[in-house]
Amino acid sequence: MNNYLKKYTLVIGLLAMCWSACKTEPDFINGTPSPYIANLDLRRLHRGGDAQLTKEAMAGAVYLRGQVISDHSGGNLPKGLLFVQNARKISATADSLRGIAINIGQAAESYSPGDSVHVKIEGGVLKRLDGILQITGLDASAVERKATGVTLRTTSVSAVTLALAPENFESCLAMVYNCNFEPNIGVEQLLGIKTFNEGSGEMQMNVSATAIFKDVLLPWSAVVQGIMIPSSESNVPKIWPRVQSDFTATSIVVDPTVPLGPNPAIITGYFANPSGSDANHEYIQFKATQDLDFRQTPFAVTTTNNAGASTPTGPPMNGWATGGLRTYKFNITRGTVAKGSFFYVGGYKLIAGVTSTDISQANWVVSKLYSNDETGDDGVGVKTANLLANSGNAAGIAIFPTTTVDLNSIPSDVVFYAGTGNAFIEGYGYAICDNDFYKRYNGTTFQPFYRQGNNTGKVAANPTDARFTYLGGVYDAGAKVWKTKRSNKTVAVAKASELSVIEAMDGATIVEN
Numbered sequence: 006m007n008n009y010l011k012k013y014t015l016v017i018g019l020l021a022m023c024w025s026a027c028k029t030e031p032d033f034i035n036g037t038p039s040p041y042i043a044n045l046d047l048r049r050l051h052r053g054g055d056a057q058l059t060k061e062a063m064a065g066a067v068y069l070r071g072q073v074i075s076d077h078s079g080g081n082l083p084k085g086l087l088f089v090q091n092a093r094k095i096s097a098t099a100d101s102l103r104g105i106a107i108n109i110g111q112a113a114e115s116y117s118p119g120d121s122v123h124v125k126i127e128g129g130v131l132k133r134l135d136g137i138l139q140i141t142g143l144d145a146s147a148v149e150r151k152a153t154g155v156t157l158r159t160t161s162v163s164a165v166t167l168a169l170a171p172e173n174f175e176s177c178l179a180m181v182y183n184c185n186f187e188p189n190i191g192v193e194q195l196l197g198i199k200t201f202n203e204g205s206g207e208m209q210m211n212v213s214a215t216a217i218f219k220d221v222l223l224p225w226s227a228v229v230q231g232i233m234i235p236s237s238e239s240n241v242p243k244i245w246p247r248v249q250s251d252f253t254a255t256s257i258v259v260d261p262t263v264p265l266g267p268n269p270a271i272i273t274g275y276f277a278n279p280s281g282s283d284a285n286h287e288y289i290q291f292k293a294t295q296d297l298d299f300r301q302t303p304f305a306v307t308t309t310n311n312a313g314a315s316t317p318t319g320p321p322m323n324g325w326a327t328g329g330l331r332t333y334k335f336n337i338t339r340g341t342v343a344k345g346s347f348f349y350v351g352g353y354k355l356i357a358g359v360t361s362t363d364i365s366q367a368n369w370v371v372s373k374l375y376s377n378d379e380t381g382d383d384g385v386g387v388k389t390a391n392l393l394a395n396s397g398n399a400a401g402i403a404i405f406p407t408t409t410v411d412l413n414s415i416p417s418d419v420v421f422y423a424g425t426g427n428a429f430i431e432g433y434g435y436a437i438c439d440n441d442f443y444k445r446y447n448g449t450t451f452q453p454f455y456r457q458g459n460n461t462g463k464v465a466a467n468p469t470d471a472r473f474t475y476l477g478g479v480y481d482a483g484a485k486v487w488k489t490k491r492s493n494k495t496v497a498v499a500k501a502s503e504l505s506v507i508e509a510m511d512g513a514t515i516v517e518n
Contacts, residue, residue, distance in 0.1 A: 038065025038066065040065070041066055041123075042064075042066035042068070042126075043091055043092070043103070044069070044090065044091050045093060045095075046064075047069065047103075050063070058126050058129045058130065058140065060127055067126070067127045069091070069105070070091065070123045071090055071091030072158075073087060073116045073119065074232060075087055075113065075118070079217055079246070081213050081217075081219075081246060081247060085111065085113055086107065087106070087108075088107075088178075089105055089107060090102060090105075092158070103176075104175060105139070106176050107124060107126075107148070108139050108141045109148060110144070112148070118157060118178075119153060119156070119157055121152040124148050124149075125147045126143065129147075135236065138176070160179050161366070162181050162208075163181070163203055163365060164202075164207055165374060167241065167242070168241070171240055171241045174233040176234065179233045179244055180230045181365075182228050182367075183203045183368060184203050184208075186224065188222075195218065195252065196219040197211075202339055204339075205369075211245045212246065218252070224254035225256035227254045228252075230247075232245050233245075256341050261301050263295070266294060267438070268440060268485065269293065269295050270291050270292070270297065270304065270342075270417050270418060271292050272289065274473055274507065275288070275474050276288050276473045276474070277394070277400075278468040280470060281358050281359050282390070285353050288352065289306065289402055290507065290508075292346065293342040294344065296343055299338055299339055300338065302406060305410055306403070307332050307385065307402075308392055308393060308403075309331060309400060309402075309428075310332075310333075310389070311399050311428055312394060312398060313398065315329070315330040316330050317331060320427070320428075320434070321433060323411065324411065324436055325405075325410050328385045328387070329386070332381070332386055333386030336382040337350070337408075339370065345516045348370050349369045349372075351371075351372065352376070352392075353374070358500075361499075362504075364504045376389060385410070393468070400421065401422070403418070403435070404416060415436055415445075418438060418440055420442065420491075421463050422464050423463070423465075423467050428454075428456045429456035434453075434454030434457060437453065437455050441491055442462040442464065443455065443462065444459075464476055464491060469495055472495040472496060473498045473507045474493060475513060476492065477492055477514055478492070479514075479515045479517060481517055
């Protein structure tokens with residue numbers, strides 16, 4: 006009997022354990038929905054037609070909160086619109102900053118950039134008017150100012166990033182660097198829609214007839230801050246500077262009668278091996294040894310990758326103009342650089358590849374997505390995921406004081422790194438210049454190509470992952486000679502690194518006199 010009871014008790018216990026183990030746990034957490042909706046989620050409610058902003062449609066939200074970015078004191082923004090931006094946390098790498106326009110009539114002019122506001126948007130209507138997505142149906146009482154003087158976040162924008170996701174930038178406060186215009190200099194004013202190129206492509210700026218700064222003369226180049234606003238004609242936003250101080254001329258005046266020296270631009274560093282994909286994330290750093298205006302005198306940058314499988318195979322019969330997967334060319338036709346200043350050529354304006362710091366504020370004279378079906382300029386080079394070789398045969402960089410480059414064109418500067426092979430055969434190769442590593446004459450012997458005669462030096466070995474190669478050295482611009490020879494140094498570049506990591510390190514290249 007006791008054994009029977011023990012067995013019965015054991016069975017009951019096992020059944021209880023099984024029931025407990027199989028019991029379904031709640032898969033949600035009870036909570037109260039937030040009364041605030043982020044612009045990221047708000048904008049998603051508009052699916053082509055007008056959207057009624059009900060509490061139900063906004064998942065329990067009633068308010069929008071954010072920072073005012075509009076400034077109507079300059080007279081250049083659409084009347085009646087209060088522009089507010091905010092962000093919410095998604096992940097460490099996702100960007101949720103979005104803007105929205107709120108139509109509250111003349112009351113919009115009473116708010117200033119940096120005002121923190123709460124807006125009761127329940128009962129409003131989200132619609133697109135004159136091309137601008139905006140909240141309508143509200144009056145001034147819907148907006149409550151909570152604080153002033155809040156530091157605003159500004160987003161860097163380029164033609165490339167704008168083309169990828171134009172709506173992400175709409176109604177946000179943006180900054181565009183290296184805006185190169187083509188003005189009737191000394192005559193043309195800011196008034197109107199102006200097209201400019203910031204190194205990666207064309208964008209547009211809008212200055213209305215009501216703007217109090219419309220009569221300011223248009224310079225060759227500038228940094229422009231403003232709100233990204235589309236129109237009924239185009240869903241690609243233009244940048245609208247709010248006040249005159251949003252527009253800062255940056256071009257320098259270069260005397261066209263001053264001749265170029267033998268090395269007007271020199272190579273100071275390169276980022277050849279980003280962490281992750283190299284495609285569109287490699288770049289080259291240069292320094293001007295005299296004031297340069299690339300409209301007056303266009304330059305070209307050419308890279309070479311001589312891996313055994315790169316086509317056309319064999320010796321580079323057209324030198325730096327060989328093309329295919331062997332050489333890739335960038336023409337520099339816009340912008341100015343002051344003597345002793347850095348400038349850049351490469352892909353995305355990011356310091357260390359995907360999801361890294363945007364360094365658009367550097368002087369990017371060319372930003373081109375060389376891996377996205379874009380051939381090199383003048384047909385020199387095909388799309389490539391590896392602009393700057395990481396290993397293998399000879400790899401190099403040359404900058405020319407012209408866009409006409411052939412077998413015998415003499416660079417302003419040239420460097421080679423990595424291996425040595427596949428670069429020269431008698432009569433054909435990569436032209437060099439007189440610098441701290443190469444000489445066109447060895448005594449009386451002419452040796453115009455790399456790997457010819459004693460032109461065998463390299464500035465560095467294979468690039469190291471996630472490290473910027475900088476070359477140092479001292480160039481005497483007065484004597485037009487290298488006073489101290491360049492040598493290979495590297496610095497680690499993290500995803501969060503700032504521009505100073507690749508410009509202000511000890512041992513960076515110096516241009517003196």
